[in-house]
């Protein structure tokens with residue numbers, strides 16, 4: 052019940068099929084694919100980083116025909132590009148990532164749901180790296196399915212994926228011709244485990260109570276601060292970081308300012324340094340994790356995460372100070 056109320060607040064939705072599943076963010080993606088796709092169905096996936104790639108791989112394992120649109124590294128998709136692809140491929144499901152953590156790209160979601168529904172297509176959105184750090188309005192933006200991860204901005208331990216399906220998505224699941232291939236993620240039965248359909252609760256599996264308490268506490272902390280305040284704190288911290296990075300003469304992978312994800316910031320590795328020397332220095336001397344790239348950005352970027360309790364001015368200043376020192380060290384100690 053409390054979790055449902057929290058979802059209304061976080062995702063801004065009123066769906067009855069709203070729950071947390073026993074898994075990290077990957078399982079949220081898997082649950083979308085296995086519940087909403089049947090063999091032969093067409094799914095359109097926006098690919099501008101590793102998460103679109105992963106979603107494509109997962110969808111194909113359920114026998115779906117996978118169509119993709121791709122954006123250049125560090126870019127997002129325009130509504131026109133998405134609409135053109137919907138017209139061309141006529142998929143039954145569109146999958147979009149709001150916060151592409153491998154590239155640091157933010158994808159605006161507003162408007163996508165409306166065009167999906169014009170073409171009888173459902174919209175699924177991954178908010179694992181973005182929920183709580185940027186605005187999200189599931190109902191207003193006509194998002195049919197959305198999931199996140201407990202361990203990012205929500206600040207809880209990893210292991211639970213908040214997920215919600217609206218009526219349209221629910222109807223799609225209940226009118227499947229074939230059973231959902233993964234029993235563990237089957238929403239027709241998991242829904243009763245969470246008493247989503249008005250029936251008495253029925254045992255399905257044993258969810259971790261400790262993780263549930265952790266998630267509850269993470270959500271409570273955000274509720275106390277106020278979601279809008281938390282989102283604003285993330286925005287302000289990212290701006291502070293960006294100003295500091297400019298002062299260090301560094302360049303952003305994401306050129307368009309409006310396409311920069313505040314929660315994961317990607318910085319081009321300068322040509323005169325070895326990225327591993329920089330990240331190892333920060334970890335060895337300060338226990339600070341500056342990540343390297345992931346998927347298409349390996350060897351190309353540093354990634355600085357500002358999520359939850361790490362999104363504070365102090366942490367930003369600390370990261371900038373260490374990054375400056377680590378870059379100097381790397382320049383002086385070239386092999």
Ligand code: PMP
Nearest residue numbers: 075076077102150152179180200
């Ligand atoms: N989607 C996005 C956008 C992510 O950033 C991540 C994790 N970095 C995942 C999915 C997968 O989440 P997890 O590692 O919790 O399985």
